[in-house]
Amino acid sequence: MGILERLLKTDRKFWFVCYTCMQQTGHDTLKAVFYCEGPPVTVLGRPLMRCPRCGSTNSKSFQDLKDEGSGSALWGLENIVRKYPRNQFEVKNTKKPYTLR
Numbered sequence: 001m002g003i004l005e006r007l008l009k010t011d012r013k014f015w016f017v018c019y020t021c022m023q024q025t026g027h028d029t030l031k032a033v034f035y036c037e038g039p040p041v042t043v044l045g046r047p048l049m050r051c052p053r054c055g056s057t058n059s060k061s062f063q064d065l066k067d068e069g070s071g072s073a074l075w076g077l078e079n080i081v082r083k084y085p086r087n088q089f090e091v092k093n094t095k096k097p098y099t100l101r
Helices: 003-008 019-024 062-068 071-083
Strands: 015-018 033-035 041-043 046-048 059-061
Touching (some): 015 019, 062 071
């Protein structure tokens, strides 16, 4: 972890952007970014994070964006996260969890 990350306390693996929320809100990034330290959901053998707003697994962590080389998107998202308090992005589960009957 770099010095800047330690000072800003941004851990990229807990910050996510939900592409479904991004499309539903007209590309409002504030409503598409969320912070979650919960366990991921395994879908087809891949661990994915379920969005607490819409329930979709169409999300990527900031660390995934960095690993993919999406520097400009990551830079913009991290600037938004630094600009607003963390509690704005911590979302309680609004959807009921899926249950199999």
